[in-house]
Amino acid sequence: MLGRRSRLPWFAGLLIATHFAVTPAAAAEPYDPWPGLAQDIFNNRAMNDGAGLIAIEMPVRAEDAAIVPVTLRATLPPGDVRRVVAITLVIDQNPAPMAARFELGPDASVSEISTRVRVNNYTDVHAVAELSDGQLYVTKTYVKASGGCSAPAAKNAEEAKGRLGQMRFRQFAKAAEGPASGTREAQIMIGHPNNSGLQMDQVTQLYFPAFFVNELRVWQDDSLVLAMEGGISISEDPNIRFTYIPNGAKRFRVEAKDTEGHVFQNEWKVEGSGT
Template sequence: MKPILMLALGLTLSGAALAGPARAAGASDSETERQARWDEIARSIFGDRKIEATDTLIKVDAPARALDAALVPITLTMPEKDKIKGVHFVIDDNPSPYAAHFQFGPAADRGELKLRVRINNYTNVHAVAETTDGRLYEATKFVKASGGCSAPMGMSDEEAMRGMGDMKMKFGESQPGKPIEATLMIRHPNFSGMQMNQVTRDYTPARYIQKVSVTYGDKTIFDLDGDISIASNPVINFAFLPEGKGPIKVAASDNQGGRWEHSFNAPSPSN
């Protein structure tokens, strides 16, 4: 994922330089400009693969105007979940647009994902579903937000990094034959590289979660490739199929070599 992200970052910076302040703010871009921007990003990620619009395979829910640009809630819904192999989430005008790629495993219930992201400018966000037969389908939402990638943490870097890698998981109600909802919380500042240390006035180096793997017993629920656009202290809501035995294991790693693992006892379906 990283080489693609760096290419996308270069496209963002060159676009901002060419179009001036209005381009950087994103608010005054025309639909033609937004489409051209998306076409560039899509080529950098997917090459020449065709991406079709859809109203049924994936839907993206996001606030029209973000209350906090550094913590924007995103819900991805896949009504025809059995057809979905993975999901790509792109924030077109972020410095590193390719925010997340979820690859589902056999223990996943693919109906819904929730996460929180940073949004830096007024922008389209794209959710691209990849189906089991290798086709791509996109849904789009326009979000008004500004400054999410450079927003300060509100605490010192040392405080933000305290307990880094700690994890919690909450489970929803379990019923026989039904998926179980879960919420994974990982303590990590996910520094974007654009945030200024309020004491030293230097920019804090980027340090962010790159990979998360979640398994149930010997089966994968999902693998996530992430980047700086995922909000600090990542929270991911997902669901899994409670078939078989074994704990839920989470392995996470960041771009500076940090690695953390944790196991959680999965609830058994109620009788």
């Protein structure tokens, strides 16, 4: 036996040793922050599958990681008497994952919200809908983007300062295009740098401090349409577009606050209100 083993080709042992040396170890499972985020943000409440009830739309690969479009849609099945109370947007791999929480007015029937966000790494993005019975429903998508939270501001500091708090309001459906009770669409745009705290001043090599719109409320007269609690993931010059059901109000009112205590307010006549 020993003689036979000694007659093995001289390189056999080398091949075996090389095989074990170069075979990579099993890759470690990538870290998934979602379980921890669900516990921290939602107090570990039970999550139901949101398919057919809550949807999230984002590009698979973002053209610009600093302004990634996102649309949230909530649709209750026919006969479901509950309503959607709030929708929370979570960008799992961002430094501050909770991008925004939208509270929906009880009578506004908001079913779609669109905005623009920063995405810092390839990541899952979750949308969680809370219903009036306290149940949570979740869905997710995956986005390929990186560097959005540290990308330089599109506007210089002086230009951004001059636009601070300026608001624009748009309505997209004319009264003549359908019944006044039908779904309408509106958009609020706020001039604000929405600094993430991760952007560097290329001259001083210092980081701009975080400075962003953290509260937004929209009313039809005195009836709440939606409220937003925002974070650093909302892009520069926050832009919120939403659907709603008119209630006969004459005015749209908007109030926004930022992390330095500024309060911005404005109001606009509702198209077709007649006054």
